[in-house]
Amino acid sequence: MTRVTVNEPAIQEIDWHKVPREVACSRPDWFAAWVTRDDPPALQYQVFEHIAYIANIVTRAIRKGKGRLIINLPPQHGKSLFLCRWLVVWILEHWPDLRIVSASYSKDLIYGHSSFARDQFDQRQELNTSLKHDNKAVGRWNTHTGLGGLYSTTIGGAISGFSMDVGLVDDPYKDWADAWSPATRRKVKQWFDSAFYTRKQENTTMIILHTRWHPDDLSGYLLKDHPDDWQLIRLPAIAEQGDPMRRYIGSPLCPQLHTLESLMGNKQSQGIWDAVYQQDPKGLGDDALYKHFSETRNVSDTVLLNYDLPLHISIDFNKRPGSHMLIGQYDKDADMITTVDEIYGDRWDTIQIMRDFTDRWWPQNCKHKSFSEINVFGDSAGRSESIYTSDSGYRIMQRVLQPLGVPVYKRVPKKAPDIIDSVLATNDALSDINGQVHWLIHPRCKKLIRDLREVMPDEYGKPDKDADFTLTHASDAERYRVHRIRPLRINEPSGRVNV
Known part of the structure; x- marks a missing residue:
């Protein structure tokens, strides 16, 4: 031209x-x-x-x-x-x-x-x-x-x-x-x-x-x-x-x-x-919420645990359909998030899901090696006390994890991140602007994969929680973790968009 x-x-x-x-x-x-x-x-x-x-x-x-x-x-x-x-x-x-x-x-x-x-x-x-x-x-x-x-x-x-x-x-x-x-x-x-x-x-x-x-x-x-x-x-x-x-x-x-x-x-x-x-707002509301997700790029059975890195647990506290736990890690040098497993049971509460982790998952994966520390991620709402037990979700987790003998650190913000911000950070981890993948998921994490494939946005560009009550929980748990690990920071016009 x-x-x-x-x-x-x-x-x-x-x-x-x-x-x-x-x-x-x-x-x-x-x-x-x-x-x-x-x-x-x-x-x-x-x-x-x-x-x-x-x-x-x-x-x-x-x-x-x-x-x-x-x-x-x-x-x-x-x-x-x-x-x-x-x-x-x-x-x-x-x-x-x-x-x-x-x-x-x-x-x-x-x-x-x-x-x-x-x-x-x-x-x-x-x-x-x-x-x-x-x-x-x-x-x-x-x-x-x-x-x-x-x-x-x-x-x-x-x-x-x-x-x-x-x-x-x-x-x-x-x-x-x-x-x-x-x-x-x-x-x-x-x-x-x-x-x-x-x-x-x-x-x-x-x-x-x-x-x-x-x-x-x-x-x-x-x-x-x-x-x-x-x-x-x-x-x-x-x-x-x-x-x-x-x-x-x-x-x-x-x-x-x-x-x-x-x-x-x-x-x-x-x-x-x-x-x-570019003045071409395709927007978060045009298709699936996690539009950068691709099973070809983001799902791989080669994802393995690295015992030299801290173990990450992210959790979504929910009574219906039940709490969800995702297990993974983050390699800072490679800038790679991994999700290797998920734990879920119909209407399971925090104690049930934590018992499954300590009684089943931990012995299966830590028989010969262990991790230097466990990092816990999730929604700040997990700090709230139950009206029945006066226990918060994170307090329960801390108590159940203590017998493992591994230091446990809570990586939960005092205030929940902006939902749109965390969605953008999640999409960037799935595939950034240059097509680089920063998040790999093992195919056994079926609920998470279904979420990333099927969760749609509501009219505000946030996860639509009314369309299907069985969706959003696994992805919410990981969304909190992804945003905590690598929040998206953009030099936006006039300081008016802070992501």
């Missing part, structure tokens, strides 16, 4: 002092660069190639009217600075009678955009548009004509008494958890349909811009279910086949802001990478 740059192949080398005003003001990206040409270098607007591509489309939509644009970009690529700040200034400089509504999940965020645009008209003498002096509040201000201006609100906020010629929605969700909440997604859709969309006029152009988080987020809803014909501008962080900007496959969207190396440093979880960076 021949690489084609957008419009001006050397646009960042332009001396904006030599560009006539009427040329620079013909489109918002050039306008921003021209207006800031005498600002300190750090404040001068830079027109990156992907911004120029977006500006072409946005300029046509604003001039023509009736536009419906969805712009999906990875985080920290300048979308808000351009579309929620400089685009607003450019529009009102050209058409001071136009009314703009701008919305976001955060009041601080949207008021920051509003203050920026307002200050340009207040402080830059070269601009023709000025502010109406008696109406300059940060949330709602008017131009000198008294007709046009900007109304800023939050998602869910009222927009009463203010019709719009241009509507902007920037970041309708706070973070990953917000976008994965069905209640929040419903709230965003209802607000869009009942409040935001109803303020449109005959020629209103609407621009929705946000990083993708979920298949059914606002972008997904508008593309699949909304009656209007929405144009999608999807620019992934790393170019794929058929890239709209005709980039080479594998090239970064904006190397001046994020090099290929820095982007690849975030490429640890496939689900997050696809959604947040």
Whole structure:
């Protein structure tokens, strides 16, 4: 493929002092660069190639009217600075009678955009548009004509008494958890349909811009279910086949802001990478919860006990259908988790499952060799005392294991990990972003294998515990262990996703 740059192949080398005003003001990206040409270098607007591509489309939509644009970009690529700040200034400089509504999940965020645009008209003498002096509040201000201006609100906020010629929605969700909440997604859709969309006029152009988080987020809803014909501008962080900007496959969207190396440093979880960076949210809810599980890759009868490593026991305390125990190890040098056996009995309680371990499993496997220590993993709920015995599950385990003469260490967090976090960590152990396997399971662990193959997500992206009560228990036990051993840590945008 021949690489084609957008419009001006050397646009960042332009001396904006030599560009006539009427040329620079013909489109918002050039306008921003021209207006800031005498600002300190750090404040001068830079027109990156992907911004120029977006500006072409946005300029046509604003001039023509009736536009419906969805712009999906990875985080920290300048979308808000351009579309929620400089685009607003450019529009009102050209058409001071136009009314703009701008919305976001955060009041601080949207008021920051509003203050920026307002200050340009207040402080830059070269601009023709000025502010109406008696109406300059940060949330709602008017131009000198008294007709046009900007109304800023939050998602869910009222927009009463203010019709719009241009509507902007920037970041309708706070973070990953917000976008994965069905209640929040419903709230965003209802607000869009009942409040935001109803303020449109005959020629209103609407621009929705946000990083993708979920298949059914606002972008997904508008593309699949909304009656209007929405144009999608999807620019992934790393170019794929058929890239709209005709980039080479594998090239970064904006190397001046994020090099290929820095982007690849975030490429640890496939689900997050696809959604947040590639703008293609396949999501946790599209198929089996543990979508990285493969019996070909993860199940092997060559998995053996290594008596030089600590023995791991993970347990899920449950009365119906019964408690589940998984037995395995972790080789830190090889970064490999193993599960070699499982113990389960119908409606077995903690004492029954522990007696089976000490009376049957231990003598069978430790007749000639033993382990230096036993590490116990599980849900923090196991700390709770039984209303019948005043014993916690872990206290029972400690008492039953004591006669073995091996040190026992409890590797249980005081607070249960976030379920989505632990699911992502489990999928990463099954197969990471590079296809490397970090978890091998012996085929005798039939309940665990069935779980990993069949457990489906609920609407929150968590294990669906209502579909089949016999599922999730074995995988829950190991999910606690996997997350405790190798939690997934990702350098996510703005610190808003902490996995």
